[in-house]
Amino acid sequence: MSLLEIEDLRVTFATEAGPVEAVRGVSFSLSRERLGIVGESGSGKTMTGRSVLRLIRAPGRIEARRMSFDGIDLARIPEREMRALRGRRIAMVMQDPKYSLNPVMRVGRQLTEGLRLRDGMSARAARAKALEALEAVQIRDPERVLEAYPHELSGGMGQRVMIAMMLIPEPDLLIADEPTSALDVTVQAEVLRILDGLVRERGMGLMFISHDLNLVSRFCDRVLVMYRGRIVEEIEANRLSQAQHPYTRGLLNCLPTIGGPRQPLPTLTRDAAWLE
Amino acid sequence: MALIEIDDLHVTFDAKGRHVHAVRGVSLAVAARASYGLVGESGSGKSTILRAICGMAPVTGGEIRIDGRAIPARRDRAFARRVQMVFQDPYASLHPRHTIDRTLGEPLRIHGVARGTERGRRILRALEDVGLDPAFRFRFPHQLSGGQRQRVAIARALMLEPEILLLDEPTSALDASVQAEALNLLSRLRAERGLTFLMVSHDLAVIDHMCDRLTVMKEGRAVEALDHAQLARHDMKADYTRELFAATTERIAAAE
Structure with missing residues (x-):
């Protein structure tokens, strides 16, 4: 059985203009592995991570058909039990140590x-x-x-x-939300090596949230690509270059490379069908 | 002769009793219509060089010349017409309570150019040049995405038709797909208007894509200057440049 199982997760914010769905029916499972969640800003990746620990404030609302961690029903347990899980069994590292x-x-x-x-x-x-x-x-x-x-x-x-x-506290699951994005590239590599060693040695599950597709593909076992609140593609990290979804392909192609051609960079044409 | 010449520049701050020597004797020359990059990690002094050119950081040694003449101690209006800056964070660099119209009109008003209907025409043309719909004219920054805001910041910098744009991490607050659009926009504007760029980034790949020549900085010093072809051939001398290069390519190569 997987460590974490999530089915049809939805995060909705009530706004003056009506409800806004930040996460729209996301399902995945996570074992003792490194799972990457990538997407651009507003794709819902951070909200997905925070939902696991119920760290979303009103007017945000979390709903899921199923959300279980090691047999515990995360969607139903009272706040007191959730507090006992936070930090001790499920920990979270945020982007910027300064804050x-x-x-x-x-x-x-x-x-x-x-x-x-x-x-x-x-x-x-x-x-x-x-x-x-x-x-x-x-x-x-x-x-x-x-x-x-x-x-x-x-x-x-x-x-x-x-x-x-x-x-x-030796947690079973670590949720790392852009843990290296505020760091310089040479320091980034070092922090990633440390995280990697810890995951291997302790057999921890890792949810690695990032906007950086290349970084995630190098570091994780499996990658979920999110776009506007949905998972549009799931792929083995080492097969990322064979990604099929036009959004994933577009993200890979629009980055400049050293020694690359001097032509305009390919840009992403968003297709309304990706939201279906 | 180069359009921008920096000779043995030093910048020193006194921050809370501590003496910070942010730029330690950096020299470089940027030819007219060229695009020059400064690359380095946080605290390397790369942004401070741009700020020193604009008069936002104290020049405590050396000289900055534009077109062969030392820049005035107090940057005047004539300077602002030739040199403009685009900042990193489009969320912080636009006045939150001014409409886009007011933001773009402000440089024209300060410099007393293009009054009345002509001012409106210039604003609409500026929006069109950066690929924004005229409907954005009377909106506020919070109604725009990060990429749209950075387009407004670029449009504002171009209102006075300067020759030189100083670009301080212009795309590092943007998503990858939006970054590509903004870089393409900058390249197109440079080609169309014959602009000279001095651009700062922590991302070697962005600098390599945009610039003909670059200086690698570390701890306030210029480590090495390279041109585009040398970088493509991995023809670098300093260990630090190699390290930066490896850290950048390693990230990309893994996905190939």
Whole structure:
């Protein structure tokens, strides 16, 4: 059985102009693998990820025929049980560490807070565990990082701290929403290597949300391509170059390449039929 | 002679008691009608060079010349007519409570050109030039998509018919399909109007597609200058350029 099974997920926002459907009937399953979800802004990929943790505020509404995580019915459990899942069994890493870490709290306290409050660990044991987590994301001087405030860290370091924080409770599923998009290319590669190692070693499921098709195809096992709230194509990551859907093909073709021709770049002609 | 010449430029800020040396002795020359790229990662000083040209960052050493003459200490109207800038974030660079009409009309008003019906005609032509429907004229930025807003920002920069466009990451806030449209638009406008571009991006592939020549920057210094053909042949000397090149191509090659 898959770790996560989703059938006919819909996310609707009530607006003055009537309901707007951000996710329109999405179905997929996720095992202990790396699943990529790609699409452009407004395609519903972030909303799909957030729905799993019920992190959508009113006036947004989540509906699904089925939404189960390890046998737990995510659509029906009360908020209290959902809170117990968040962080502990399903964790989420967001795009920009600048907005996800508390700016006035030292990294060490942020990393150990959960361990001390939730797991009732002693200060010393929590600190040891935090150091271990920082080492796991290849931070060279974890002692110094524990004492630092978030603004004293670079973007790449901040994002590694975020990943370390999410991995401390050893979740079964990690939802990473554009985890490397705010990082420079040379740092991006490093963060991805770390994530990849952790997925392999711990057998975690990973939902990797990104706008970057090439990045996802290199990093994931399987890719879902979303367009305007729907999955238009599902493909094995290493077969991406053989993608059939004109939207996927268009996305692949419109990127400039080094040493490519100097002609105008191919652009995407959107077809109303893709919405069917 | 080059149209833009930068000689041993230094930019130094005092930020909260800390001394930041953002640009450390960068020199480059851009020929008229050429397209020149600055590429590097965050904090490399590439955007600061554009801001220094416009007078938005303090030049603390070296010289910037346009057409052989040092630019005036206070950038005047004549400067604004020759040099215009397009910023990265079209959500932040357009006044949220001004209609597109007012945004595009403002440079004309400040410079006292094209009054009355002529002003309206210029605005409509500008919209047409960047591929926007005339219906957008009286809308507000929040009613436009990111790509449409960036078209408005490009149209605004062209209202005074400048020779030089400084482009600061003009497409990095846009989706890939919208980026392609915006890059095509910029290339077409440059060819039609004989514009000179100085363009900044963190994306080597974008710079390679758009520029004849580029400088790779790191920590405020110019690491290496290359032309289009050298880059295509992988003919680079600095390790950092190679690293940047590898990180960019690796992402793309994986999908082939």
